[in-house]
Amino acid sequence: MFKNGKPVVVTLFLLFILAGPLAAQEAGQLSPAKASLYKIAMIVGGAVIALAAAAGAYCQAKAISAGCEGISRNPGSAPHIRFLLLLGLVLIETLVIYSLLISIFILVINWGKYV
Amino acid sequence: MEGLEHSLALVEVFNRIFGPPLAAVLALLGVRVKDPAHLVPDHIVMCLVVMVLLILVLGLASRRLSLVPGRRQTVLEILYESLENLLTDIIGESGKKYLPMIGTVGLFILCSNLLGLVPGFMSPTSKINVTLGCAVTVFVYYHWQGIKAQGLWKYLGHFAGPIPLLAPLMFPIEVISHFSRPLSLSVRLFGNIFAEELLIVVIASILPFLLPLPFMAVAIFTGAIQAFVFVLLSCIYISGAVAHEEEHAE
Numbered sequence: 001m002f003k004n005g006k007p008v009v010v011t012l013f014l015l016f017i018l019a020g021p022l023a024a025q026e027a028g029q030l031s032p033a034k035a036s037l038y039k040i041a042m043i044v045g046g047a048v049i050a051l052a053a054a055a056g057a058y059c060q061a062k063a064i065s066a067g068c069e070g071i072s073r074n075p076g077s078a079p080h081i082r083f084l085l086l087l088g089l090v091l092i093e094t095l096v097i098y099s100l101l102i103s104i105f106i107l108v109i110n111w112g113k114y115v
Numbered sequence: 116m117e118g119l120e121h122s123l124a125l126v127e128v129f130n131r132i133f134g135p136p137l138a139a140v141l142a143l144l145g146v147r148v149k150d151p152a153h154l155v156p157d158h159i160v161m162c163l164v165v166m167v168l169l170i171l172v173l174g175l176a177s178r179r180l181s182l183v184p185g186r187r188q189t190v191l192e193i194l195y196e197s198l199e200n201l202l203t204d205i206i207g208e209s210g211k212k213y214l215p216m217i218g219t220v221g222l223f224i225l226c227s228n229l230l231g232l233v234p235g236f237m238s239p240t241s242k243i244n245v246t247l248g249c250a251v252t253v254f255v256y257y258h259w260q261g262i263k264a265q266g267l268w269k270y271l272g273h274f275a276g277p278i279p280l281l282a283p284l285m286f287p288i289e290v291i292s293h294f295s296r297p298l299s300l301s302v303r304l305f306g307n308i309f310a311e312e313l314l315i316v317v318i319a320s321i322l323p324f325l326l327p328l329p330f331m332a333v334a335i336f337t338g339a340i341q342a343f344v345f346v347l348l349s350c351i352y353i354s355g356a357v358a359h360e361e362e363h364a365e
Contacts, residue, residue: 013324090344094299097306104310 034112045107052099126157161239165226206354221346228338241309250301253349261356307341
């Protein structure tokens with residue numbers, strides 16, 4: 001076997017990766033009524049998750065800033081505050097996840113079957 | 116979403132070996148199976164993989180325990196002690212008896228979340244079936260422990276709230292909030308793991324082996340945090356159901 005196998009293997013690996021986007025699929029044709037429903041579905045789906053992410057990020061920012069301020073006032077309580085902060089962040093994030101699921105359903109459902 | 120899934124090799128092998136015998140057993144019970152070669156869905160096979168993994172790793176590791184622990188035993192002791200500390204922090208000294216259930220659910224969810232990142236496997240917790248199963252188990256368990264600790268009528272009396280006059284108002288509110296707990300537990304876990312997996316699949320369709328790596332690193336982190344939060348909330352629910360006996364004992 002040849003000694004410098006490594007550059008060959010790395011080159012083949014990178015070529016293999018670059019061939020990935022070649023496997024893209026083509027789009028089909030839709031009737032005008034179904035196409036408009038898909039357009040509305042895309043806009044609504046995007047708007048739902050954008051709103052949820054903005055509201056969720058703002059509320060999590062308030063929680064984190066209150067937690068940091070609490071730790072800075074009383075460094076000995078840091079484990080308790082860290083615990084409560086993590087719990088609160090996950091509960092806020094749950095609501096964002098609920099709306100992410102709804103947005104995924106809206107974007108992925110085959111609306112063509114329901115028009 | 117139908118185009119995004121393909122059958123995993125392990126699931127195909129499992130179905131080819133165990134599919135026809137299981138179909139025969141089900142036919143004895145009167146259930147006709149349409150397609151014995153695709154009998155077992157892949158999340159059940161992955162649950163079995165997690166089960167076998169946990170039984171082997173944790174079961175074998177608890178043999179040959181010594182007073183001065185080696186490396187493997189130290190890791191297990193850290194795990195055990197952190198769960199015990201969590202339980203005693205939240206529930207109190209009587210919390211240690213809930214360790215088997217809480218530890219099992221926590222380790223199952225942690226391993227399931229991390230299993231999806233290994234090529235050739237998928238997370239069973241990315242299906243709502245499995246997460247709803249875990250959440251309903253915890254729901255039934257904490258109600259059962261509450262009834263066992265306080266007696267049936269006294270436990271139901273806590274649903275009426277602090278003032279007996281407001282009971283007709285408090286009862287439906289308490290019942291709804293109790294039923295929202297398994298819903299939120301299951302949907303939180305399912306949403307996190309499913310969305311992360313969907314993101315990794317979509318990113319991998321852009322640039323296969325390099326681009327998903329940062330997302331998989333984040334998925335390790337969020338998988339561990341979601342398992343921890345599930346365990347934490349289960350402990351809080353158990354303490355809410357059981358803890359009243361201590362304030363009466365004072």
